[in-house]
Amino acid sequence: MSRNSDENYGALWLLTPTVLLYVATFFVPIIMLGVLSFARFEMSVTTIGFYFDNYIKIFSDGITLKIFFQTVRLSLVITFWCLILGYPVALMMRSCSPKMKMVLLFCVVSPLLTSIIVRNVAWLLILGRSGIINDTLIQWGLTSKPLPLMYNEFGVILAVVHVYLSFMVLPLFGALNSINSSIEEAASSLGAPSWRVFLSITLPLSLPGIMAGCTLVFILSMGVYLTPVIMGGNFVLTLPMLITESVREQYDWPFASAMALMLLLAIGFMVILSSGVQKLVGRR
Template structure:
């Protein structure tokens, strides 16, 4: 049997389920002429601000997930026994919980009479409730919590495959624990960092539920803007243009991330 017959069903599903809708979406974005859709996007300061805000929040969430997730992944890979199982449970249980429930949990924590404000007022740190909910900080915090497992797991899988012989060899050559980590463990774990950061950034660019619930109407991201154009204003051509720009921007950032990290031998090892 020719090898192409084995992948024919997958190719057919990919073409019907992804390529065809994508081509139709791009064609719809040119309805009425590029100036009516793309020109409107790049000339209106409001839409450019939403685009910049989306990229900025995605970068902040990705950076926060990497900084918080790497130590957790390292602990999961190095520790054994019940402690390792406890850390793994803290990672997997939120992953199995609905995003909607986790987003509502942040509303309970951050609202004016929520857990955080009640604690601050009872301890005398503040005299009145702080505005924690419906802010950019709340959006970044909640999205970081939701997307953190998607960064931890790729880094953990890479660290788990690394042999301890590399670290022992570095220590035997005179390197301290910090130096062995910076020059041996960290470079070799960059494939997992790249995979987790890329997945987190792509998901953050198109996040919809959490910004809508935690950020409110004042925190508009591209996904929320696209939803507004399709469900409220029924402007499908402009929504298609927004979606196309978001897709192209995602591909560009993935290429940039890959080129930026290609200096690492650990990353080159996956080519």
């Protein structure tokens, strides 16, 4: 056996703890979910077997599928706004001084350093009926009664974008930073206006970062739970809320398992789609 293959085996051995961890905390639960999703739940009692009741219910109860697509739509909207708001921030981080870069990085990451409850209560103070925005608008005479800024989809999107922005900005910043600035300088020196340089060079070369950021934010948004509960006043329903409700209130593990697998499949599909697009972009 060659020395290289010896080292490869050594490296594989180093992977063992990680593999064991994944098997115990990911693959085994997934298999259990799969088994449970085919079980039957009747009169509060679960019977293990091979029944398709839960999958049939997903497609026929007229609500689960609707909420699934609602979750996909909400995730797409959140991803869109993260991209729109995150791209300029990443661009600025690329061109500013190291000190300013640190300040911007801190601002972007700061929501992740705060507890979700504290963060949402802070939003309450800003967006609530007697919050800063509504008070100011009423005092300035711009509105006679408080605007509904939370306990609706707007509130949910705002609060989720606030947190997930960092997951968009960081990959974008990495991609933008890896662009050789001499290419842009060459284009400028040949007379290309700055918007042309951006559209022809910066934007296409940052596509891997855009794809990575969008995939990450979309996946995270598909699993968002607590923020819609608090900021949506329970009016904005997502699939994770339905799964939680099924387990916590109905004790219906089989149906919750089927919904969880559906969510997992959707996320898996999104990852495959995203890597396909990245490959396509890479070839071009």
